[in-house]
Amino acid sequence: MWLTQPLNEKSTRLFLGLLGAALALVTILHLVFPQGHPMHMSIYTVSLMGKYLSYALLAVAVDLVWGYLGMLSLGHGAFFAIGGYAMGMYLMRQIGTRGEYGHPVLPDFMVFLNWDSLPWYWYGFDMAWFAFAMVLIAPAALAMVFGYLAFRSRVTGVYLSIMTQALTFALMLAFYRNEMGFGGNNGFTDFKDLLGFSLSTDATRLGLFIATGVALAIGYVICRGIVLSKLGRVSIATRDAEARTRFLGYRVERVQLFVFTVSAMLAGVAGALYVPQAGIINPNQFSPIFSIEVVLWVALGGRATLYGAVIGALVVNYAKSVFTGIMPEAWLFALGALFVLVTVFLPQGLAGVLAKLRGKGSDDEKDLTEKEAAA
Amino acid sequence: MSLISELTDREHVFDFLTPAASPVDVRHGPILYMEDVTVSFDGFRAIDELTLTINDGELRCIIGPNGAGKTTMMDIITGKTRPDTGSVWFGSRHNLLTMNEPDIASLGIGRKFQKPTVFEALTVFENLELAMAADKRVFPTLTAKLTGEHRERIDEVLEMTGLQELRWRTAGVLSHGQKQWLEIGMLLMQRPRLLLVDEPVAGMTEQEMERTAELLTSLAGKQSVVVVEHDMGFVRSLARTVTVLHQGSVLAEGSMDEVSKDPKVVEVYLGEGI
Ligand SMILES: Nc1ncnc2c1ncn2[C@@H]1O[C@H](COP(=O)(O)OP(=O)(O)OP(=O)(O)O)[C@@H](O)[C@H]1O
Ligand SMILES: [Mg+2]
Secondary structure (H helix, E strand, C coil), X not given: CCCCHHHHCHHHHHHHHHHHHHHHHHHHHHHCCCCCCCCCCCHHHHHHXXXXXXXXXXXXXXXXXXXHHCCCCCCHHHHHHHHHHHHHHHHHHHHHHHCCCCCCCCCHHHHHCCCCCCCHHHCCCCCHHHHHHHHHHHXXXXXXXXXXXXXXXXXXXXXXXXXXXXXXXXXXXXHHCHHHCCCHHHCEECCCEECCEECCCHHHHHHHHHHHHHHHHHHHHHHHHHHHCHHHHHHHHHHHCHHHHHHCCCCHHHHHHHHHHHHHHHHHHHHHHHHHHHCEECHHHHCHHHHHHHHHHHHHHCCCCCHHHHHHHHXXXXXXXXXXXXXXXXXXXXXXXXXXXXXXXXXXXXXXHHHHHHHCCCHHHHHHHHHHHHC | CHXXXXXXXXXCCCHHHCCCCCCCCCCCCCCEEEEEEEEEECCEEEEEEEXXXXXXXXXXXXXXXXXXXXXXXXXXXXXXXXXXXXXXXXCCCEEHHHXXXXXXXXXXXXXXXXXXXXXXXXXHHHHHHHHCCCCCCHHHHHHCCCCXXXXXXXXXXXXXXXXXXXXXXXXXXXXXXXXXXXXXXXXXXXXXCEEEEECCCCCCCXXXXXXXXXXXXXXXXXXXXXXXXXXXXXXXXXXXXXXXXECCXXXXXXXHHHHHHCHHHHHHCCCCCC
């Protein structure tokens, strides 16, 4: 089975092992050591880690299309945000009468706007199963419509990148509008509970952190499964010689559409897990800068490796939280400088450095023996 | 060399070289029929009322000076370029002008490009695997498994193309000649009814050229082959019908000896010593 294939692979097992160990470590640091103990990890830090893990899943999704399909998407933040909004709509409906205005159905911002009934597209979001399905369906639908139009017309390269930027920018402007019914520039916040668990308790937040780690593991295995399948090799073929792939009889635009849609769904899940941990979702999540930052994480971590994307997302975001603590104005400059340094000195990103340390010898030779063993 | 001819003579060894069941209808005529095809690029007629017929099982050589329109002709047949006027039929049933590249490829037209294009990031083995005739839709490709039979076919093609030792090398490290062979191998994996081969021997040694000639000759009959080549020695060694293309239309057609005596051809190739 294509989906279980990665589990036979050393690198995937190593990744899953390390991720599992990290989840266990954070849990222990939080639960076992009492508050005040120097080894104790605060719930604030746990949720911060949880947000980083959701970013890591987003980065994996971006690497799938950029690394293996050659599509530099500068708009994946849009899928992340849409997944986040779907989750946010559910969380808003869960507030019920506990809002400022105490309206049993309408979220506060709608009462504030003097709306008297729920817009049709809010129907169903009081049910968890429906909202969670929408976390997958809404980004997938957008990706399919956008991808169908773009790939059918064979839009690639820079033009595609620009179109994805335009997409997320347009959505940002739309979501800023109060009439859209998504809370305008304030977005959604003041969430109360999720599946009946209060979001203010430590246990729920730890659970969310672990759920995000599990989602990252599953997303990673799905992506790796695609990459290791014949479809993954067709993707690489498309990336490197699109026309040639067509002449072999592959419907390139359909391959692109499938992989792009899978990637968008993963991004949506990442967004949905991000929102309850961040406690807020607003249109800034659609901002073009955010989507560009995601691409930088992947570039820094190392493109077309998947685990590089995870490393990049974690390292950059950790650096960002440290840096913004010291001098917030300088962060974007620091990020820019880091990006330039890495592209000049480490073209394969941090993953490339790791591979060198691990392999020592020539990579080609190692691949050779591995593949021969597999054959 | 003798190995190739020996192996290719024994049909049962290379059963897989016989084309896959194809819906192409050649009962009432040629496998490829182009009529009055014209293509202009910014007013310049690269193909000018070209009419060309390839019979089923034929090995046809096409020669012509640079810019004669040979590659453009292949672009039209494979769906890459749409002609302004004219018609192109594959068998008597399929109008190629209404089809896209993947459909034309699936129908059984394989192409080797003038500039060898292999997938450089993939291994030689993987290049052949992707080319292999199979269900190439998205989900069957996602769940595709490499069976023992598939491996055998790939092994056989590796042997025919002399690339056994390089099977796990990434295609990017191959020499120009080896890439040419890999592309020919990919063409064989596709099991096409019609092979369009654009300048197959550029970058090959004398010896490799001989092997290529033997391979193409052995394919003809079961498959139809159209070879574009500049190397006159090579074309002569194939010893088949030759079509001379000039300024986008057919200048002469016949055996190599006939066309090389044709005064119009001599004039076009003035000084090149055909
Ligand atoms: N896409 C294109 N746009 C503009 N002109 C083109 C295009 N493709 C081909 N041409 C022109 O059409 C003419 C025929 O080109 P073509 O590549 O078919 O020649 P050829 O016979 O294959 O030559 P060669 O032997 O050099 O490969 C050339 O003058 C070329 O410049
Ligand atoms: Mg040419």
